[in-house]
Amino acid sequence: MKFAYRFSNLYGAVYRQGNLSFSKDGNNVISPIGNRVSVFDLKNNSSETLPFSTVKNITCVGLSPDGGLAIVVDEDGAAQIISLITRAVLQHFHFHKPVSSIRFSPDGRKLVVTKENVALLYHAPGKHREYNALVLDKTYYGPYDETTCIDWTTDSKCFAVGSKDMSTWVFGAERWANLIYYSLGGHKDLVVGCFFEKESLDLYTVSQDGALCVWESDTEPSGLVLTKKLWRSPVRKSSSVSSRHFFNKEGEFNNLTCASFHKDTHILVTGFASGVFHLHELPEFNLIHSLSISDQRISSVVMNCSGDWIGFGCSGMGQLLVWEWQSESYVFKQQGHFNNMASLAYSPDGQYIVTGGDDGKVKVWNTNSGLCFVTFTEHTSSITHVTFTSSGFVIVSASLDGTVRAYDLHRYRNFRTFTSPRPVQFSSLAVDFSGELVSAGAQDSFEIFIWSMQTGRLLEVLAGHAGPVSSLCFSPVQSILASASWDKTVRIWDMIDSWQTKETLPLPADGLAVSYRPDGQELAVATLDGEISFWVPQDATQTGSIAGRHDLVMGRKESEKITAKQSAKGKSFTALCYSADGASILAGGQSRFVCIYNVKEQILMKKFEVSCNLSFDAMEEFLDRRKMTEFGSLALVDEGAGDGDGVQLSLPGVRKGDMSSRHFKPEIRVSSLRFSPTGRSWAATTTEGLLVYSLDGSMIFDPYDLDLDVTPASVRRQLRLKEWTSAIVLAFRLNEHALTQEVLETVPHKEIPVVCGSLPDVYVEKLLFFLAGCLEKSAHLQFYLSWAQNLLLLHGQKLKNRSGAILPTIQSLQKSLQRHFESLSKLCEWNIYTIRYAVALSKQRGLKRSAEQLEEGEEAETAQNEGKQEHGRVPFAGGGKRDACKETEVEQR
Template identity: 70%
Template sequence: MKFAYRFSNLLGTVYRRGNLNFTCDGNSVISPVGNRVTVFDLKNNKSDTLPLAMSFNVKCMGLSPDGRLAIIVDEGGAALLVSLACRSVLHHFHFKGSVHSVSFSPDGRKFVVTKGNIAQMYHAPGKKREFNAFVLDKTYFGPYDETTCIDWTDDSRCFVVGSKDMSTWVFGAERWDNLIYYALGGHKDAIVACFFESNSLDLYSISQDGALCVWQCDTPPEGLRLKAPTGWKADLLQREQEEEEDERQTTIRGKATVAEEERKGKVKYLRLAKYFFNKEGDFNNLTSAAYHKKVHLLVTGFASGNFHLHELPEFNLIHSLSISDQKISSIAINSSGDWIAFGCSGLGQLLVWEWQSESYVLKQQGHFNSMVSLAYSPDGQYIVTGGDDGKVKVWNTLSGFCFITFTEHSSGVTGVTFTATGYVIVSSSMDGTVRAFDLHRYRNFRTFTSPRPTQFSCVAVDSSGEIVSAGAQDSFEIFVWSMQTGRLLDVLSGHEGPISGLCFNPTKSVLASASWDRTVRLWDMFDSWRAKETLTLTSDALAVTFRPDGAQLAVATLSSQIIFWDPESAVQTGSIEGRHDLKTGRKELDKISAKHSAKGKAFTTLCYSADGQCILAGGMSRFVCLYHVREQILVKRFELSCNLSLDAMEEFLNRRKMTEFGNLALIDQDAGEDGVAIPLPGVRKGDMSSRHFKPEIRVSSLRFSPTGRCWAATSTEGLLIFSLDDRMLFDPYELDTSVTPGRVREVLRQGEFTRAILMAFRLNERTLMQEALEAVPWAEIEVVSASLPELYVEKLLEFLASSFEGCRHLEFYLIWTQKLLTQHGQKLKPRAGQLLPTVQFLQKGVQRHLEDVAKLCDWNRYNIQYALAVSRQRGVKRTLEAPGAEEEDSLHLIRGSEDEGEEAMLA
């Protein structure tokens, strides 16, 4: 239970590649982020990543018409059937090839995938349990090149497929007699999208060169007739028809034969018009399109970042706007036609735009390059991240959205941290500045610089928030500034190598600095800035951190060791050998095995848990290790990613890439767009000028939440959050056969509230605990809380802290919290260290409600002041228009009562 951390959410990455989808109600966007899928709830302002992971990056998704099921396909052709209602995987399947698109029929009975130059139609999984959820119905041939897009008619009778061979193919979903397939030309480039008109076989086809063809069909959907069956079915049908024909009259038979001859003609298409988007020559490539059949709205995106809104079939231009200078990879329109979602893979950007009011509903973008560092706010509500793109972003842990981005840095950010108050963020950068940002006014209010230009590799702020220090990468010095004045207080010299880490003691004014010169130095901030101690190591120091109580120091070295020191006596208290626990993978271009490659890898980031008993460690690997400090053993190893689209994921070479000349990745140097380019020697993050770039998996920073219930890691995939998800976990304690839910409710009816609460907490079922707690009358809370044993007080505080985030009975739970803390505070003081995460979790929930209520009160106060000012102005105006003695007296009385009312309201 204590170490049952599970993947909770993915922040910092909102879109990678693939197609966007709106849910049926139109309030949420489903976006593929690497090998995972995130649902952005636009109505409730929340993001939630589904607890599933593909083997490669997600390439396409298909959503069922009722919105309950989704088919997610990755680059390797592996597919997952996912239930969006219960957020679980129902079925695994492999399409044996790369799939470009997948689409459900409007009736939900079938779905079509485009694979290579063919289209395959499957029976969609129903609500009943099936042995095989995906049953292949038909395979459609026709295009000579790769198929690109699919669209269905409203009655699910036909579907259309576009191809890179500049042709569009209409296929019948059933065995129609007058429509088997129909090929349409008229384009000079690959087909990007094709759409049927509402309740019609008329369709539109759009090509990459910006051409739109309007096709008209001479047959309505009702005119499609089933093909006559053959074999024993035909004989049976013929007998039935002969019996019916004997009963018909000759005149009716004659009319029927004439009508049948008229209907025997095949379905034909006629091109009505051809329009061009790039008449001015501004846009060279059309990359994506979406069409809403009810509103007749066509949205097209281009490689230049522009998008157009047209009304069809007249092709009237409604809007022409630009998002960025990167191509628009995917477009989706919600069910009502009001919101349009755009995805840009080059920037990792996701936008939801309301085109009628011309306003953004959602505008989110992750770091353009990889994240480097992160820090939790003291109350655990916010996470700040810094990236190689020079941006500092602040994320809300509850909603999962970034609400402010600071772009003052001109180079990569190397370190970020919060002050003790939680309202100031300090960041260091390679541009030679350390900046302080105010979260009240969202501005950069302090900029700290050194006398001569230098690159800062790390930053730290003391517990009071008055002293800011940063380590230099090139001059091997530590610079210390005053937060109040912004002046440089001192320059600490003594290290003979780049500074790799800084950390202040949480309880004292002692700064620990780690360096590549194989030493860790302790500096006393109040004793003339002198080096108090020098801890000598056997290898280069890569990271340093203090335990939350300041009584222990942990250092990660280049030899894959974690060494623990007593900062008071400067004595080593223990060490952990983590070489075999890191488990690095083999890169695609490595000529040595992963086992030999692991000898040069080490932990680069450390973080103590909230209670100080465990320590998290991560580095150039997809694994994060959790160690028990006192026992010095590996407690658990967390795998951050299973995405094979990233480099250094596999332990052994893939046999399919081995040829008689060696590794295919090493041979194919001068390949085209799909070849693997050899990066420059010594380049760790990839040569950005290369055609093909495969990012390497690594963990750059780790932090535990102050509440202790979750921890976050910045990796190549984004900001991953692991939390103690105990929603589906049944963990009873001190349980016997007499404790049952029925017995708890019976005791509640008898009015024995203390006993009922104890029994509910023994069962540890959240709904039962909430029922027992809320059954207590508010007047008896003080008596019941005083009679609770000490063990149950701690568990009740944890329950209250977790209930604050989504509860409606705010005052009721606040009364419970107040009574528990006032009556049991003295007894819990000796265990303050163990209770610290629970208290901080409690503070986080109360603080969030405080901010919400404070904003509401301020808003009401300003409204009341405005209403009083307006009433005064009207009273003065009436006095000037009709001044009379009696009226003046009455106005004075009214003003006096208004002033008294205003004073009472403000008080």
């Protein structure tokens, strides 16, 4: 098994904090998510998380005008210059202070960065490789408080900076003789946005109290000449603010939180703390419309280049919306779990991932697009476990609200609700391989409840555990249930023979997780002492154990007084998952690392660090001496003003989901793990979100049975000689994807059955796996389907004997076929209705045309009859010319 898994995508979160940005063409939204950046393609309805991460959460993103470069800055001021074309980090930079905003000039030659009360003008990175990409040009001082926003004039000659001291400062980007700086007052609250008019020095400023000031300039941008005053002073009556407007009418007070202005269409978008946004046309201040998108604060708003789409970000709900204001419809609407995710499960074909969170929502994500397409909100408390049935069309979830619910993915509805005779909190869940039996374990009554999926009736209550049931797992091949409990036992229950305990496995510590191997011949159990033990469930014998406590590297919390080494002694694995072939096991828990172990050798194969975000707690191994004071760590010192808003301490005992107004720093942990059915990827629900790791898709030179005669030239020589089987074997020995695809597509369609029949057995599985990958992306659907059909028909019996080893390949092939089936069926249905409409329309037009022809015929017949009566002959086209010719002939005669 290969272990070259790399970070692939981040699901479960679409926006956290910071500013949103549109790409140059306006079709992509760039959103910061924690310490990562995701790009959402609005045209193709897909998402991609860029393969880099910052040290702490990202607060602002600056995008160059050509769309090829981005600068991301985290909470401490550490910046990275990113190429959006190659998705690579070009350079690291540090501003040494938290940055409030960053903005490139329209010509792309300069950029302004504001931190504290200072504006810094830098030369923007060029296209040539430089030792120092950011060169400081000037430093501008003016505001007395922190800066909040930046805007440039369209000719890149001046820029404006808004501040919390209720003033707006206008600076010259070059050494203008008549403009060094100019201050504009007039607001009674901090300035949220400042915007220049297009090709003008007229300025709009918006403050938090909902006031809009319009400032007019008496000089054009091209007229920056030696004059004493460029701006009308707001002190004199003759040169006061041109106009002032207010968003909060009739005494209704609502904080304005963000604003965006589109210079071509003169449209101002403002977002408020109540979730309402307004669209106004400036400078007349005409209200276009006012709508509410949620009841949470709108954190960021941005308009695309054409001015048609508006992007909104709500950090409280983790929500990202793109609104088309002309048609008043959503272009894009996504929301992640705004609390921790507790569990995940892959569908049997690997196309979908279902997640359950502490917010009580069950969300289903498409693995191809990375977007959520359905959310179930029937639960009223935290979700503890979710799973798919073997059919892949039913999702089952357990919750602390005392219900287990089943959802139908065809009709998107909750069609079954399972409850217990008396209210209990369900902490674990499992569904058998037939999809008929649903079991859930209670954490307060220590019982296991069994229901029938078909009838919804409670079949049995299994008692015997003396502690909360932490995990349940059905055998993949027979109706046997394994349950792990805090009473230091794992019980094996026979679902066929009177629901009795078949075996009881003693554990050295409390059982936290249990998992069956895909063939049902082995059982893995994670216990509280950090060990993973392996058992043969048939005869209740232990075959081995792995001491994983040393691999659980745990950081030190800010509020803890013990070292990280001592803290790690109380940590353990809480999630286990076997690989598709059963040779490896994936383990994660109260740590930022996920480990892959070899089951047979019982050794660690690889460790994956799921997060390096220092904004989470328990990330650093040692305490920072700079944060130590005479009163102890700064994390333990309450620096609040006394009203609760500035308090930096969380409530006592709160570890997750702090709903009070106090500060909350989440702790990094892995709550659930699952391998994809294809074995090409695995996913983990963490504090960061739903992370997906997959095998690298780039070309890896991994030859098979290579010698000196195997070269691309020899492969193509065999193709010219029409030795198709030999060419395929040589291509697979060289193991280059492009060359193998070229060989397969060169083989004539009628030769496919012959080539498949003569292919050696060792290459059949390799070819099947290659076909599964090609079917997912290639447009030659029928061609590759012919290959797969002939391989399965001619080598089906041999493949059946090795069903366990080739299971990931078959599941990958099934996933590709299922995806094509769904897309083609939708296309065919659409085409049927389109053809029916076209036929009906053509019939209608045909009837109309025949009626018109009938009317024209009647009119022509009437005209002919009238012509006969007047001239004694039937008129025809060109008759005048023919008469003239006859007269000429008579004259000549």
